Amino acid sequence: MATLKDIAKHANVSTCTVSRYLNSNIVVKKETEVRIEEAIKKLGYVPNIIAKSLKQQETSNVAVILPKLNHLYYSEVTSGISQTLAEHHYNIFIYEVDNLHLDEEGIMNLMRENMVAGIVFIGLFPDTSFQEKIKEVFLGWKIPVVYTNRCIPYDGFPLLYPNLVKASKIGTEHLIKRKKEKIAFMHKPLPKDLLNQFLKGYREAINRDHEPLFIEISDDKNVNKEYVQKLIEHQINGVFVLDEKSAVYLTKTLAKSNIQVPYDIAVLSLGNSLISEISTPELTCVDLQNRVLGQKSAEIILNQILNKTFEDVTVLEPFIVEREST
């Protein structure tokens, strides 16, 4: 494989002339340029980024760390990241933590070993011990970090997440607008602080004399008649479901119970992926702007790398996508 040296020799100039020409650091004589270009073409020269990275002590690789890729949420966010990074000629490493068999320390060492230019954590590591590790990386080793989609208080490194309080609020308001005033919340097991945010938005929207009904779906189950029974008992006519898959299974179960969606009970889900779109009936939902989330995450990483300013906390505004289920 041809190297810079080979090009230099072939073009009768020094390596540094070639290097500077390629990086547009200097203007070279037209004649020199021609000879260099010719040599590059003839020898099929391609620069070696590894050598460059070693010399410059920085790579153009950004790591994305997430639980799993084969999920519409994560792949959408990641695709957004990938899009923005590609525009700036950065490469993207994917790490699925479940596959890594590494503890937090191991993951961080992996990042350092590979000299990644930045790290995007997506919705991960609820425990605070890891936050300390991330802070260490961010503050100590000065690796740009973004924490995407964990709604935690600001703690020294940039955060980026959707406004969950508002998501919950506009979702609830939408149901109320559809004359569904007895509204239940359905959700898979969830950290308490998250749940509190949803509760807050819900409270802001709801009539104060309406007793909220929170229904937690076991992690090992889908929504079934048992859950629908609860809805009936409480004379619920609107349900806000915190994940799309559960929302789908809810509508399925309602249909089997001869309960009409949205006439008897309206269903609104959080998250607007293909799932909501293809469900029967198609689900009205709160769009959390997943792709934008990814794009902005990448932007914040890039701004850090390029020493530009960036927001400590970026909050995305959710919006309603109306379909058939409300």
Place this chain on the structure above:
Amino acid sequence: MATLKDIAKHANVSTCTVSRYLNSNIVVKKETEVRIEEAIKKLGYVPNIIAKSLKQQETSNVAVILPKLNHLYYSEVTSGISQTLAEHHYNIFIYEVDNLHLDEEGIMNLMRENMVAGIVFIGLFPDTSFQEKIKEVFLGWKIPVVYTNRCIPYDGFPLLYPNLVKASKIGTEHLIKRKKEKIAFMHKPLPKDLLNQFLKGYREAINRDHEPLFIEISDDKNVNKEYVQKLIEHQINGVFVLDEKSAVYLTKTLAKSNIQVPYDIAVLSLGNSLISEISTPELTCVDLQNRVLGQKSAEIILNQILNKTFEDVTVLEPFIVEREST
């Protein structure tokens, strides 16, 4: 950041002792080991893979090149790749070609620049001009390559795909077993060679006096009543749909037309993602083993890297997953 040199100095040994100790090339005196370990811990040493890669002229980064990540098919295959590669401590680069704004030459140069250890192409580049480029990379520059999920004749580089003829055959057979003998094929626009494979499997399964009905769905449309009308005209009672999303929209449209699935018309889709699972009714489908496809793709790359033997062509066997739509 501490380097090997620092460790060596701190432990009062030479860099090469440390290096060889770390790479388990030699056994060192217990005492030396202790001193080295102590230095590593004290200085927080992490090896620099970039420098290592430069020296060894090889990286442990494998590139996955695909059209888009935010799709259940691609993300599932990629997750499989990621899983197997992670087990062998390889990193994975993701390149979404739509975002790259690079022609084939540009993509290949990117691979060389980054000195990737291998490349997995997933379902891409139907035109043969690019096949030539890939062959050049594979044979000329000796970068391990796998071509995943393009059912083309063997042409010098390893191929890996599901048995589409069989997929089509067992799908058709399943419909026949359910007493649905007037079977239509529905599909989005498709390269002719692919279509021929499906046709072949179909022919092997079907009664010879049954005239096949192929329905192509416009790229800009979902299945609608117009298509259902065709089914009725031809007295179809079973449909084999070549993509899950279309299958879902077909069942939706059938429901709206008061046609019962599976009683009046059975529907069977190709591909077993979450989409088939959550559709109403849940779709019987042909599982193409997407995750396994990814895993095996990674294995073939690894075998090439490690100079082990590997199959030129690997064909995966599809199987039926029975749900409610047949």
Place this chain on the structure above:
DNA sequence: TTGTAGGCGTTATCAC
């Protein structure tokens, strides 16, 4: 068992 030194392909600091 351990040390010395050269080089992987680049860029950067000088000097000319």
Place this chain on the structure above:
DNA sequence: GTGATAACGCCTACAA
């Protein structure tokens, strides 16, 4: 405008 030379951090012959 251009060139020589020294790094970047690691591995590895070869030497001791």
